[in-house]
Amino acid sequence: MPRKIKTHLVISHVLLMALLGIIFLMPNTRTNVSPVTGEIIAICCIEFFYLLALFLGHRKDPMPEGSSDIILIVWLIFIAWELVGPKLGIAHNVLVPSPENVFNVFVEHADELFMNVLSSLQLLLTGYILGTILGVILGIICGWVPRLRAIFYPIANVFAPIPSVVFTPFLVIIMPTYRWAAIMVILIGVFWPQFLSMILRVGSLPPAIVDNTRVLMVNTPTMIMKVIIPYIIPDLLKGLRVSLTTGFLMLMYAESFGAKSGIGYWISNANVFANYANIYAGIITCGMTVTVLNYLSGWLQKRFTTWR
Amino acid sequence: MSSLDMIDVSYAYPDEVDKFKTRKHRTVTVDDIPEEDLVLKHLNLHVDDGEFLCLVGHSGCGKSTTLRILAGLQQPLGGEVRIGDEPLDGPGMNRSVVFQNYAIFPWMKAKKNVEFGIRQASQELHRDLTKERISEIADEYLAKVNMTKAADLYPYQLSGGMQQRVAIARALAMDTEILLFDEPFGALDIKTRRELQGLMEGLWMSDESRKTAIFVTHDVEEALLLADRIIFMSGGRFNDEFTVDAPRPRDPEVFFETDVFRERRAYLMELFYAAEETKLDQTDRERIYEEVM
Ligand SMILES: Nc1ncnc2c1ncn2[C@@H]1O[C@H](COP(=O)(O)OP(=O)(O)OP(=O)(O)O)[C@@H](O)[C@H]1O
Ligand SMILES: [Mg+2]
Numbered sequence: 001m002p003r004k005i006k007t008h009l010v011i012s013h014v015l016l017m018a019l020l021g022i023i024f025l026m027p028n029t030r031t032n033v034s035p036v037t038g039e040i041i042a043i044c045c046i047e048f049f050y051l052l053a054l055f056l057g058h059r060k061d062p063m064p065e066g067s068s069d070i071i072l073i074v075w076l077i078f079i080a081w082e083l084v085g086p087k088l089g090i091a092h093n094v095l096v097p098s099p100e101n102v103f104n105v106f107v108e109h110a111d112e113l114f115m116n117v118l119s120s121l122q123l124l125l126t127g128y129i130l131g132t133i134l135g136v137i138l139g140i141i142c143g144w145v146p147r148l149r150a151i152f153y154p155i156a157n158v159f160a161p162i163p164s165v166v167f168t169p170f171l172v173i174i175m176p177t178y179r180w181a182a183i184m185v186i187l188i189g190v191f192w193p194q195f196l197s198m199i200l201r202v203g204s205l206p207p208a209i210v211d212n213t214r215v216l217m218v219n220t221p222t223m224i225m226k227v228i229i230p231y232i233i234p235d236l237l238k239g240l241r242v243s244l245t246t247g248f249l250m251l252m253y254a255e256s257f258g259a260k261s262g263i264g265y266w267i268s269n270a271n272v273f274a275n276y277a278n279i280y281a282g283i284i285t286c287g288m289t290v291t292v293l294n295y296l297s298g299w300l301q302k303r304f305t306t307w308r
Numbered sequence: 309m310s311s312l313d314m315i316d317v318s319y320a321y322p323d324e325v326d327k328f329k330t331r332k333h334r335t336v337t338v339d340d341i342p343e344e345d346l347v348l349k350h351l352n353l354h355v356d357d358g359e360f361l362c363l364v365g366h367s368g369c370g371k372s373t374t375l376r377i378l379a380g381l382q383q384p385l386g387g388e389v390r391i392g393d394e395p396l397d398g399p400g401m402n403r404s405v406v407f408q409n410y411a412i413f414p415w416m417k418a419k420k421n422v423e424f425g426i427r428q429a430s431q432e433l434h435r436d437l438t439k440e441r442i443s444e445i446a447d448e449y450l451a452k453v454n455m456t457k458a459a460d461l462y463p464y465q466l467s468g469g470m471q472q473r474v475a476i477a478r479a480l481a482m483d484t485e486i487l488l489f490d491e492p493f494g495a496l497d498i499k500t501r502r503e504l505q506g507l508m509e510g511l512w513m514s515d516e517s518r519k520t521a522i523f524v525t526h527d528v529e530e531a532l533l534l535a536d537r538i539i540f541m542s543g544g545r546f547n548d549e550f551t552v553d554a555p556r557p558r559d560p561e562v563f564f565e566t567d568v569f570r571e572r573r574a575y576l577m578e579l580f581y582a583a584e585e586t587k588l589d590q591t592d593r594e595r596i597y598e599e600v601m
Binding site for chain 1: 463
C-alpha cells in the first residue's frame with residue numbers, strides 16, 4: 001500500500017477514536033438526547049464503506065487519496081456536530097438537533113422511512129422510465145423522418161427549456177389522481193431533453209454510415225436494431241444520468257404539494273412541525289437514494305458504452 | 309463474374325441541377341445543363357468480366373462520383389449503367405464497396421462487421437447460410453487479411469490499416485460479382501499501403517471466380533501495381549486509357565525496375581501535369597505519347 005494512504009489511514013482512525021471518545025466519555029449538556037445506537041450504526045456503515053473503497057478501489061482509482069480526504073472531512077463534521085450539539089450545547093437546540101436524535105430517527109421510524117422511499121421511487125421510476133421510453137422512441141422517429149423533424153424540432157426547442165413544474169396546476173386538474181399528476185410532472189421533465197437529444201443524435205448519423213447501410217441493402221428493421229440503436233446508445237445513457245437529476249428535482253417538488261407519502265412529503269411534513277431531526281434524516285435519506293440511483297445509472301453507462 | 313458498362317453517363321449534383329429549374333421547367337435533363345457545369349460528362353466505359361480497372365486522376369475530377377454512381381448511391385442524370393445485361397438501379401448485392409473512411413461500423417467488433425456483410429449478402433441473394441457457416445466464412449476471410457487476432461476488437465481499438473483490412477475482408481467475404489474501391493488506402497502510410505496492395509492483388513488473384521474490380525486512386529504506383537487497365541480521368545471525362553501488361557503477382561521491388569512500369573509511370577505523370585495546366589485534347593495526348601513511349 002502506498003505510504004500516503006497509510007498516513008491517511010492512521011489520521012482518519014485517530015479522528016474516529018477521538019469522535020468515539022467524545023461520544024462515550026464526555027457528558028451531555030443537553031437533556032433531550034436520544035440513545036446513541038443509531039449514530040453508532042451510521043458510523044460503522046461509513047467506516048465500512050470507506051475501508052471497502054480503500055481496499056477494493058485503490059488499484060484502479062486515479063486519486064486513491066480521494067476517499068481518505070472525504071472521510072477526514074466526515075469525521076471532522078461529526079466531531080464538530082457532537083461538540084456544538086449535545087456535548088457543549090452551544091448551537092440552537094431546535095435548528096441543530098443532536099446527531100444521536102437524527103440517527104435515532106432511522107432506528108425508530110425505519111419502516112416509515114422505508115415506505116416513503118418506496119413510494120417516492122415508485123413515482124420517480126414510473127415517470128422517469130415512461131418519459132425516457134417516450135422520448136427515445138419519438139425522438140428516433142422524429143429524427144429519422146425529415147418531415148416530422150422539421151415540425152417537431154422547433155417545437156421541442158421551445159418546450160424543452162420550460163421547467164415542467166409550471167404545468168402543475170393544469171396537470172392536477174386533468175390527471176385523475178394526485179400521483180398521476182406528480183408522475184406527469186416528472187415524465188415531462190425527463191421527456192423533452194431526451195427527445196431533443198435523440199432527434200439531434202439520429203440526425204447526425206454520419207453520411208458515410210448511411211452510405212454503408214445503403215450499399216449493404218439494410219432494411220428498416222435491421223437499420224433500427226443494428227445501426228440506429230447502437231449509434232444512439234451512448235447519448236441515451238448519458239441522458240439517463242442527467243435526467244435522473246432532473247427527475248429527482250421534479251419529484252421533490254411534486255411531493256411538496258398535496259402528497260400523502262414519499263420522502264419529499266416526509267421532509268415538508270416535518271418542516272410543518274419544525275421537527276429538524278426528521279428533516280435531517282429525510283435529507284440524508286434523499287442523499288443515499290440519489291447516490292444509489294446515480295451509481296446504478298453510471299454502471300449502466302459503463303456496461304453498455306463499449307464501442308467508443 | 310460480370311461485365312459492366314457505362315453508356316453516355318452524365319451527372320451533376322442536386323445543387324447544380326436546382327439552378328436550372330424554373331417554374332415552368334421542373335424536370336431538368338442533361339441537355340439543359342451546359343457541359344462545363346456537369347461533374348461527369350458523357351462517360352462511356354466497358355469493363356470486362358474479371359478485369360481489374362484502376363481509375364486515376366487528380367483531386368476533384370469526379371472519380372468518387374463515378375464510383376458512387378456505379379455503387380448505386382447516386383442516379384445518373386443522363387445515360388445508363390449496365391451490369392451484365394441488367395440496367396442498374398440503386399445499390400445491389402452484385403457489388404460490394406470499400407470506402408476510404410468509416411468503411412466499417414464502429415459499434416460492431418471486427419468479426420461482427422464481416423459477419424454483418426455476409427448475412428446481408430446471404431439474405432439478398434437467398435444463399436440461406438446458417439449462423440455457423442457465416443461465422444466460418446468470417447473467420448476464413450479475417451485469416452486471409454491476417455486479422456484473426458483482432459476478431460473481437462472494436463474499430464476504435466484498431467489502427468487505420470487494420471480497419472481497412474476488416475473492410476476488405478467484409479467486401480470479399482460477401483462474394484459479390486463486382487468489387488468497388490474508393491481510395492481504400494488513401495489514409496495509410498507507404499509501408500502499410502504496399503502491404504495491403506500486395507494482399508489485395510493476392511486475394512483478387514487467388515479467387516477461383518475472379519471478380520471484376522474497379523479501383524479509384526490518385527496514387528500512380530498503386531494503380532500500376534494493381535491494374536489490368538488504367539483510365540485517366542480529368543475534368544469529368546475519361547481522358548485516356550492504357551493497359552498494363554505485366555505478369556502477376558507484381559512484386560514492387562522487381563516490377564518498379566521494369567520498362568513497362570517506368571514508361572507507364574512517366575506517361576501517367578505527364579498526363580497529371582498536363583491536365584493540371586490545360587484540358588487535354590487529342591493532339592496533346594499524341595504529343596506526350598510520342599515523347600515518352
Ligand atoms: N456532395 C456534393 N455536392 C456538390 N458537389 C459535389 C459533391 N461531392 C463532390 N462534388 C463536386 O464534384 C466534383 C467531383 O468530386 P469527386 O468527389 O467525385 O472528386 P474525386 O475525383 O473523388 O476527388 P478526390 O480525389 O479529392 O477524392 C468536385 O468538383 C466536387 O466539388
Ligand atoms: Mg474521392
